[in-house]
Amino acid sequence: MDTPNTKLRLAIIAVAVAVPAAFFAYSAGWLSPSRLTPAKFVNQLQADGGNNVGARRNHTKGLCVSGYFEGNGMGAAISSATVFAKGRYPVSGRFSLPGGNPHGNDAKAAPRALGLKIDGGSGQQWRMAMLSSPVFVLSYPKDFYQLLQLQQPDPATGKPDGAKIGAFFKAHPEAGPFLDWAQHHKRSDSFASTPFNSLNAFEATNANGEHHFVRWSFLPQTPFAAQPADAGPDFLFDDITQRLKKGPVSWQLQLQVANPGDPIVDATKAWPADRQHIDVGTLVLTQTEPQSSGACRDTNFDPVILPDGLSPSADPLLPARSAVYSDDFTRRISEQAKLEKK
Numbered sequence: 459m460d461t462p463n464t465k466l467r468l469a470i471i472a473v474a475v476a477v478p479a480a481f482f483a484y485s486a487g488w489l490s491p492s493r494l495t496p497a498k499f500v501n502q503l504q505a506d507g508g509n510n511v512g513a514r515r516n517h518t519k520g521l522c523v524s525g526y527f528e529g530n531g532m533g534a535a536i537s538s539a540t541v542f543a544k545g546r547y548p549v550s551g552r553f554s555l556p557g558g559n560p561h562g563n564d565a566k567a568a569p570r571a572l573g574l575k576i577d578g579g580s581g582q583q584w585r586m587a588m589l590s591s592p593v594f595v596l597s598y599p600k601d602f603y604q605l606l607q608l609q610q611p612d613p614a615t616g617k618p619d620g621a622k623i624g625a626f627f628k629a630h631p632e633a634g635p636f637l638d639w640a641q642h643h644k645r646s647d648s649f650a651s652t653p654f655n656s657l658n659a660f661e662a663t664n665a666n667g668e669h670h671f672v673r674w675s676f677l678p679q680t681p682f683a684a685q686p687a688d689a690g691p692d693f694l695f696d697d698i699t700q701r702l703k704k705g706p707v708s709w710q711l712q713l714q715v716a717n718p719g720d721p722i723v724d725a726t727k728a729w730p731a732d733r734q735h736i737d738v739g740t741l742v743l744t745q746t747e748p749q750s751s752g753a754c755r756d757t758n759f760d761p762v763i764l765p766d767g768l769s770p771s772a773d774p775l776l777p778a779r780s781a782v783y784s785d786d787f788t789r790r791i792s793e794q795a796k797l798e799k800k
């Protein structure tokens with residue numbers, strides 16, 4: 459019988475079903491087709507030439523690496539993260555080139571890239587994905603998406619429309635420092651002599667509860683030498699594989715601490731060079747593994763997976779990166795599972 463009590467229960471069940479359904483529809487972008495979703499980003503990366511089934515749609519060409527981080531204890535002044543206490547922490551990572559081409563040309567790639575996962579013990583992990591440029595190209599995810607759309611090859615010519623990309627950059631002067639770097643920086647002879655930068659800012663909290671905004675850089679301990687004029691398309695990956703067979707390669711981890719008023723939410727703007735720098739330890743890489751079988755294959759170097767003592771800033775790139783990497787990761791992992799079943 460339809461008593462008022464039964465009606466109320468049915469109404470509660472209907473709401474309980476409808477609310478999550480509406481949430482999923484919203485997350486997937488079905489309720490607002492013009493909304494920028496993680497899936498749209500990954501679809502666009504695929505359209506730009508990165509439809510690599512079972513592999514990353516961006517930064518596709520890569521190599522797994524491993525080693526350790528030796529904390530010197532100096533970082534504890536700024537963050538309570540376990541990795542900043544004196545000690546040795548296992549590291550796994552991945553060198554890569556940006557873009558969806560699994561056979562990208564190392565000699566032309568800029569920026570170069572490094573993803574790292576540092577295991578700080580007690581379930582504390584610090585994941586990061588860094589570039590060799592001193593700044594990122596754009597401030598907002600929506601603008602980066604628009605650039606990716608413009609980079610899609612025109613079916614008529616097989617190339618993107620250079621005039622449209624030129625006009626886009628004219629309308630986005632914030633890209634100036636990145637473009638200037640891309641055009642004029644001196645390429646080094648190795649991943650080992652390349653710096654890698656967080657670009658996004660993060661909030662560091664120390665054991666006294668004091669907060670500072672930081673960016674970080676891994677500074678190469680291998681001296682700079684210029685990229686050879688005859689560098690081949692795989693020279694960076696061949697070089698690091700050979701170097702690590704001969705011995706370890708290291709980088710110094712340096713934190714830069716923001717002054718009040720420094721741009722925290724805009725990765726296109728570098729901080730002045732006179733900001734406080736703290737050398738907090740040394741990254742030592744010892745071996746490589748192919749990405750088809752190494753530990754990095756099934757790792758998502760999501761930049762918001764952080765240990766206690768570090769948290770994301772309000773930079774809008776960070777949540778977008780996290781969501782897009784997750785979508786890409788989910789696709790490639792499920793594709794790999796299907797490929798392995800065949």
Ligand code: HEM
Pocket residue numbers: 499500503513514515516517520552553554571572573587588589594598599602655656657658725757758759775778779782783786787790
């Ligand atoms: C909205 C902006 C961005 C988007 C949409 C984007 C997108 C992506 C995607 C889809 C991947 C592949 C993820 C995977 O399957 O694991 C990736 C990898 C990567 N991204 Fe980004 N990215 C953005 C900004 C940045 C920035 C600002 C940096 C550096 C500060 C960066 C550094 C990297 C690196 C190093 C990798 C390779 C990680 C690996 O080896 O797995 N990206 N990016």
